[in-house]
Amino acid sequence: MKVLVTGGAGFVGSNLAVSLQDGNEVSVLDNFSSTDDKNLEGFDGNIINGDIRDSATIAKISEPDIIFHQAAITDTTITDQGTVFSVNVEGFRNVLDYAITKGINLVYASSAGVYGNGPVPMKEGQSSPLNSYGSSKLAMDNLAKRHWNSGIKIIGLRYFNVFGPRELYKKKAASMIYQLALQMAADKRPKIFKYGEQMRDHIYVKDVVQANVMAMKAKESCIVNVGTGKATSFNDVVAILNEVLGKDLEPEYIDNPYKNGYQNNTQASTENAQKLLGFKSKYTLQKAVQEYLTEIGMI
Ligand SMILES: NC(=O)c1ccc[n+]([C@@H]2O[C@H](COP(=O)([O-])OP(=O)(O)OC[C@H]3O[C@@H](n4cnc5c(N)ncnc54)[C@H](O)[C@@H]3O)[C@@H](O)[C@H]2O)c1
Incomplete structure (x- = not known):
């Protein structure tokens, strides 16, 4: 299978790219704005140095069978909403448009940041973001939902606090x-x-990789939490x-x-991830x- 990982040089993206390369043809698209190419040590797929805001770059990519969209401004302390939205929402719009035009299923990273200080366990119907980053992830989810009938599957994964190698x-x-x-x-x-x-609901990056893998087999478009529930x-x-x-x-x-x-x-309600993706985290924190x-x- 041909796989594209945007933000594939970042923390979650590189874990995903390295783990998927076994048996798949994996390409990484990253502009290296907040990462280091050392993060891709052990990855021997194709690396495209490009920006998700540039639709011409995306259009030139050899068509994958599936896209995992991880690229984003991930610093939650950046207060300039314009900058955060231009990458997180407009960049996502480009990737989404490309996926719809080419008929490619898309799995993308959303965030528990959409929940702010809402009640726990946090359920997918809730939202009350506290900063530009959380608002941008909510805007991505709303954009995705508007395209659920576009003929491709679009799966949003609201990661909780991810930790692990390559961060x-x-x-x-x-x-x-x-x-x-x-x-x-x-x-x-x-x-x-x-x-x-x-x-905090801390989830190990290897569980997050597994959630992405299971999302490939989802029967329908959805947005689900990726946390441990603890x-x-x-x-x-x-x-x-x-x-x-x-x-x-x-x-x-x-x-x-x-x-x-x-x-x-933060604490995820894990019901929907189990029901819609069959995903349940395997690692205890210890x-x-x-x-x-x-x-x-x-x-
Ligand atoms: N790490 C977490 O705890 C966590 C929690 C919730 C959600 N997420 C989401 O998961 C995804 C991956 O997060 P991460 O922790 O790996 O972050 P990261 O910052 O390590 O990775 C993001 C990658 O995107 C790249 N990037 C940024 N702007 C780009 C652009 N315009 N074009 C192309 N590439 C660009 C960066 O260079 C970087 O390699 C993000 O979408 C993030 O919002 C992460």
Whole structure:
């Protein structure tokens, strides 16, 4: 099968591209605006250096059988709505138009950012984004829904907090699991926002790859959550990291600089993902952290 992964040099995209190359002909489209080509180590498919906002570039791509759209501005602290929307919504519109014109099914990355501080567990019918990034992902979902009758299948996956290998280059934007593990491996007390009671649904990137694979076989267009259904407090993340790293470090509580626009709790309702894709995450947080830190040589 011929597969195109947009944003394929990024964190999730590169995991997807590398995992799909076994048995498929995989191409990656990325403008390398927020990544490093080192992230594609181990990938031996086709790499297209191009921008999703440029429909001429997209039109020239040799037609795939399926598209996984991951390219986006993923920094949730960027406040300039115009910039975020031009890539996340207008770029997506180009990819969607191309997919519809050529009759290619499309799986795209949405986000739990659409839920803001809505009630948990978060269900796909809810939305109350708190920032430009979350609003752009909601706009993508609305755009996708308007094309559900266009003859192709369009599957939106609302990822929760993804962590795992190939996120290292993201630096400040890397997952909190990685940031805290880095501090703690260096025997520094982990800095978390006061008082560590905030909750997140952390999902391992290998489960996210699996959700994408299962989305290829969806019977109809849909938007579903990709989370574990379990929320873990920041304090409990520190406890798990202490155990995995063999440390005994107390958190250092700091003020949250993002008081407005900060999601305090995220937790996915996983019913629709199970019903519509047959997807259920396999990794517990402890097992994923253990495997991840081993894989990157931290333990
Ligand atoms: N990582 C998470 O926790 C998470 C959570 C929810 C949703 N998502 C979504 O999943 C997708 C992948 O996220 P990620 O964490 O891998 O992010 P990432 O920043 O690592 O990857 C995004 C990639 O898109 C590329 N890109 C940006 N603008 C582009 C453009 N105009 N044209 C072509 N390529 C462009 C970047 O260079 C980068 O390689 C994104 O759509 C993101 O919104 C991620």
